Amino acid sequence: MNIVAVSACAAGIAHTYMSAEALKKSAREAGDEIKIEIQGSMGTENRLTQEEIDAADLVIFAVNITIERRDRFVEKDPIIIDPGEFIANGAKALQKAKDMAKK
């Protein structure tokens, strides 16, 4: 599966990067392709292009705050999951996102 994601957490930079890393690791282990844009206090890292977003099978927002440039995803139906869920158990949270997308 080709996944794009955005990570942004109100709790701060450590949670933001930790949830992104957990999501990346879980996706790799599940055999998925993934690119994650990190929106943190250092600005945006690894910014997703419109082409990457358009080509994605699944869009995950590991966020609990309003993201920047939300308009890029207007054609998509992002699955929103709290970053804390990825930190606690990345594989479980990823599966939850996939299950939610099927509904």
Add this chain to the structure above:
Amino acid sequence: MADTQLLKISEVIRPKTVDLNMKNIENKDQAIHYLTGLLDTAGLIIDKEAYIDSVYERESMGPTFMENFIAIPHGKCDAVREAGIAFGRSKNGFDYQTVRGGGTAKLIFLLAIPNRMSGDAYMAVLARLARLLVHEEFRNNLYAAETYDDVMTAIINGEQLLEDLSGSKS
């Protein structure tokens, strides 16, 4: 982020700021005070009370408990002489509550960053540590470490792993 990666975790964890067998630590306050003492003994702190104030100021802004028995409190202020990270391990764990959630902490990293250092460099080292701690293999290496050198080996290997992963990202 390239110019902010100069500060490596392995360069700021010193032998005097690591305790792999913290004893008589039952809560967050005790842990923060104890680890601040280690940073102070290593000569990194100018004013202990002022530094602890900065840690609690950050604590008031959001949780520093990271699940999986991990806590990363941190403070950036003028009371820090040189950047340092104190690492404490507690076999049985201790209670670590934050403004939003908490739990048992067994691995705690206390970051001390001088005010003169750029915010980005500070955030970069915090981000790297957070990313490292996602990896179970890294956490297991920290639990298995018997000496400071074991901790260093785990961190150096971990930082290399992160660089390898970044290099191969899709």
